[in-house]
Amino acid sequence: xxxxxxxxxxxxxxxxxxxxxxxxxxxxxxxxxxxxxxxxxxxxxxxxxxxxxxxxxxxxxxxxxxxxxxxxxxxxxxxxxxxxxxxxxxxxxxxxxxxxxxxxxxxxxxxxxxxxxxxxxxxxxxxxxxxxxxxxxxxxxxxxxxxxxxxxxxxxxxxxxxxxxxxxxxxxxxxxxxxxxxxxxxxxxxxxxxxxxxxxxxxxxxxxxxxxxxxxxxxxxxxxxxxxxxxxxxxxxxxxxxxxxxxxxxxxxxxxxxxxxxxxxxxxxxxxxxxxxxxxxxxxxxxx
Amino acid sequence: xxxxxxxxxxxxxxxxxxxxxxxxxxxxxxxxxxxxxxxxxxxxxxxxxxxxxxxxxxxxxxxxxxxxxxxxxxxxxxxxxxxxxxxxxxxxxxxxxxxxxxxxxxxxxxxxxxxxxxxxxxxxxxxxxxxxxxxxxxxxxxxxxxxxxxxxxxxxxxxxxxxxxxxxxxxxxxxxxxxxxxxxxxxxxxxxxxxxxxxxxxxxxxxxxxxxxxxxxxxxxxxxxxxxxxxxxxxxxxxxxxxxxxxxxxxxxxxxxxxxxxxxxxxxxxxxxxxxxxxxxxxxxxxxxxxxxxxxxxxxxxxxxxxxxxxxxxxxxxxxxxxxxx
Numbered sequence: 001x002x003x004x005x006x007x008x009x010x011x012x013x014x015x016x017x018x019x020x021x022x023x024x025x026x027x028x029x030x031x032x033x034x035x036x037x038x039x040x041x042x043x044x045x046x047x048x049x050x051x052x053x054x055x056x057x058x059x060x061x062x063x064x065x066x067x068x069x070x071x072x073x074x075x076x077x078x079x080x081x082x083x084x085x086x087x088x089x090x091x092x093x094x095x096x097x098x099x100x101x102x103x104x105x106x107x108x109x110x111x112x113x114x115x116x117x118x119x120x121x122x123x124x125x126x127x128x129x130x131x132x133x134x135x136x137x138x139x140x141x142x143x144x145x146x147x148x149x150x151x152x153x154x155x156x157x158x159x160x161x162x163x164x165x166x167x168x169x170x171x172x173x174x175x176x177x178x179x180x181x182x183x184x185x186x187x188x189x190x191x192x193x194x195x196x197x198x199x200x201x202x203x204x205x206x207x208x209x210x211x212x213x214x215x216x217x218x219x220x221x222x223x224x225x226x227x228x229x230x231x232x233x234x235x236x237x238x239x240x241x242x243x244x245x246x247x248x249x250x251x252x253x254x255x256x257x258x259x260x261x262x263x264x265x266x267x268x269x270x271x272x273x274x275x276x277x278x279x280x281x282x283x284x285x286x287x288x
Numbered sequence: 289x290x291x292x293x294x295x296x297x298x299x300x301x302x303x304x305x306x307x308x309x310x311x312x313x314x315x316x317x318x319x320x321x322x323x324x325x326x327x328x329x330x331x332x333x334x335x336x337x338x339x340x341x342x343x344x345x346x347x348x349x350x351x352x353x354x355x356x357x358x359x360x361x362x363x364x365x366x367x368x369x370x371x372x373x374x375x376x377x378x379x380x381x382x383x384x385x386x387x388x389x390x391x392x393x394x395x396x397x398x399x400x401x402x403x404x405x406x407x408x409x410x411x412x413x414x415x416x417x418x419x420x421x422x423x424x425x426x427x428x429x430x431x432x433x434x435x436x437x438x439x440x441x442x443x444x445x446x447x448x449x450x451x452x453x454x455x456x457x458x459x460x461x462x463x464x465x466x467x468x469x470x471x472x473x474x475x476x477x478x479x480x481x482x483x484x485x486x487x488x489x490x491x492x493x494x495x496x497x498x499x500x501x502x503x504x505x506x507x508x509x510x511x512x513x514x515x516x517x518x519x520x521x522x523x524x525x526x527x528x529x530x531x532x533x534x535x536x537x538x539x540x541x542x543x544x545x546x547x548x549x550x551x552x553x554x555x556x557x558x559x560x561x562x563x564x565x566x567x568x569x570x571x572x573x574x575x576x577x578x579x580x581x582x583x584x585x586x587x588x589x590x591x592x593x594x595x596x597x598x599x600x601x602x603x604x605x606x607x608x609x610x611x612x613x614x
Contacts, residue, residue: 028540040553046540053548066551144553 036149038142042074047145050074055196062175062200066141069159072193073145076155080191081146085154087229094232101153102236104160106138114239122246123239126167133173137163157231158189164235168243169252172259175200176208180216180255187224189231211261219255227251342497345561354497355472359444361555362415362495366446368550369416375545376556384600385418385490388519388607391598394486395427395436406435407485410509412473412502413492414440415447417454417466419519423488424460434463441469441476442492474501479509490519494566503579507612516581516610520572521563525603534604538563569597569606581610 026032031041042050051074058067088094102108114127130136140159146152165185171177179200186194201209228250238246247254340351349357373381394409407427411420420438427436438460442448448468455461471478473489473496487506496502506516525531538560546556567575573596577583583596597608 028536043540046544049541049544050547053544057548064551067548070547 035147036152038144039147039149039152040144041147042145047074047077050145055199058197059199059203062203068193068197069141069143070145071196072159072191073143073155075192075196076146076151081151081155084158084189084191084229084231085151088154088232091229091232093234094229097157097232097234098150098153102234103156104137104140104163104235106136108236109137111136117240120243121239122164122168122235122241122243125170125243126164126239129167129170130163133166135163135173154231158185158191161231161233161235164233165230168247169255170257171255174258175203176212176216177258179204179212180220180258183217183220184224185230187221188227188229207265216255216258219253223252223255343565345558345565351497355443357558358495358497361558362444363446366415366444366450369447369450370418372546372550372556375549376542380601380604384519384605385422387600388488388490388517389419389422389426391607392423392486392488392515392517393426393431394423395431395433397431398433398435404435406433406437408483409436409438409486409488410479410484411438411440412487412489412506413442413495414438414488414490415442415444415451417451419488419490420451420466421454421458421460423486424458424465435465437465437467439467439469439479441471441473443470443472445470474498474505476505476509481508482511484509484514485511486515486517488517488519491521493518493520494562500575500579503576503581507580510612512612512614514612516576516612518572518576518608519605520608521566522569522599522603522606523564523566524568526599527602530602569599569603569608570594572606573597573608576608576610579610580612582613584609584611 026041026043028043028046034041050070054067054071054074058064058071061067085098088098109126111127111130114123115131117124117127137160140156140162143152143156143159146155162181162185165181166173166177169181169184171180179198182194182197185191186198201212204212230250233246233250341348342351342354343349344354344357377384394407396407398404409420409423411423414420417440420440423438424436427433440448440451442451448470452468455466458466460466469478473492487510489502489506493499493502503516510516525534542560543553543557547553550556566572570593573583573586574593576596577586577593582588583593585595586593596610597606599606
């Protein structure tokens with residue numbers, strides 16, 4: 001087959017090509033066959049519309065995780081998911097992950113077995129985090145809009161290991177925690193969707209926003225940049241590893257426990273409210 | 289340079305590539321899926337050779353499975369059905385339905401009535417109650433007919449649930465003028481023969497597994513002189529330029545809107561594919577005539593079907609009517 005070089009397109013050149021080679025891009029009515037099960041090839045216009053629609057849709061309703069997933073897929077090409085795949089190929093563990101293509105679901109991750117692991121192991125922390133937050137490993141959508149099957153797998157792997165990142169950093173599923181994780185993932189994976197989701201900062205309460213900008217964002221950016229690529233961790237093999245050992249190996253510090261901070265503040269507010277009400281009642285009773 | 293060839297082929301996305309193109313950059317996962325697709329192109333449901341198959345959108349499925357696949361689609365779209373209709377047709381579906389009901393003019397003025405108990409209307413695939421509501425409003429408000437009743441029938445309980453919700457606060461529910469029936473249009477055992485004045489089906493018949501059977505059931509349940517009316521999408525527009533634009537909207541924008549608004553691309557992909565598979569206006573009018581109906585505007589002795597339908601919005605939708613001979 002004659003190697004085709006990328007030369008500037010002129011009409012004469014294009015018409016001189018045989019019919020098959022002329023259709024370099026496809027149209028809505030003439031989609032190529034899918035490259036893997038569930039693949040939906042999109043034209044550039046469709047991808048742009050999907051990116052816009054899912055961006056605004058997920059901002060309006062952050063519970064639409066499928067829109068966040070779609071946004072990730074629509075903005076991953078060109079370059080970003082390819083860069084992530086290259087980062088995996090440059091690392092021996094990453095290469096093994098790409099060869100084996102393990103999937104994480106409730107079938108492949110037995111939660112009962114994980115709960116029985118010793119405390120402070122990755123697997124135990126993962127199971128404990130899932131129980132604490134009330135989620136299961138089955139809530140991840142399948143990748144549909146990325147054309148290359150291996151890059152689609154990279155995206156799927158990133159999505160499925162998101163919960164492990166939660167587990168080793170200890171950040172909760174509430175919007176504050178998710179934003180901190182997204183900032184960390186942006187510094188670590190450079191996927192555009194992670195940066196775009198940070199727009200959701202406008203949905204935080206003022207005190208939460210202050211906490212985010214003062215503590216969690218700096219933590220996320222500095223740790224994400226200096227840490228190893230988290231996508232290269234073969235989680236299935238690290239389940240029995242000690243969490244502190246893994247964190248040290250990756251170069252991640254544990255951030256302050258967000259749920260604890262919120263609980264302390266909530267208790268403080270409750271105490272203050274009770275004290276204030278007591279004073280008012282006393283004031284009303286004594287007429288002061 | 290030769291090592292660039294497989295990558296170049298991948299970059300070019302040749303749609304007719306022979307399967308022997310170098311796939312060392314593709315993983316076994318993808319190529320085994322593709323090999324499986326090549327071995328079983330005909331059926332995604334492992335239909336045996338002797339089982340009859342039909343189309344489900346562009347897929348081919350065993351006949352007995354189509355109804356359940358359609359059921360799954362409509363259970364999934366039920367809750368956003370009306371919002372999605374507005375988005376997909378840019379609100380025009382309301383105009384179509386209004387025109388459909390007005391042209392049928394349901395209801396009989398009580399003073400001239402030879403039928404004091406009002407008309408019995410059967411609305412098939414009427415799940416969310418759009419048409420039924422319009423019929424009752426028209427009969428009550430325009431024709432001052434407070435007796436006409438509508439039976440809303442649908443095969444899907446979720447769609448019927450949406451209809452019940454819509455009617456729950458209406459006076460028609462209280463007056464007992466609307467009832468709900470979960471039934472398959474191909475087998476309306478609960479409805480007596482020759483008992484219905486007006487049989488309507490709006491945007492439902494393209495999902496039926498056996499359209500001809502549904503038409504024959506319609507013929508059975510209608511009274512002599514009763515009217516069959518069907519509002520449905522047509523596969524092609526009359527104007528080729530508008531048709532090109534319409535097709536791109538259907539296959540590009542509609543599944544995308546389905547993904548963003550309803551989190552369900554696949555159901556809306558099925559919907560646009562099912563429109564594509566529907567017979568043309570003339571063919572469908574022929575099917576209605578074959579079921580025994582008289583087509584308005586068509587002489588019974590003419591072989592070629594020339595009338596019996598009305599195009600809406602350049603042929604995006606069409607209203608087909610038939611009358612059961614007396």
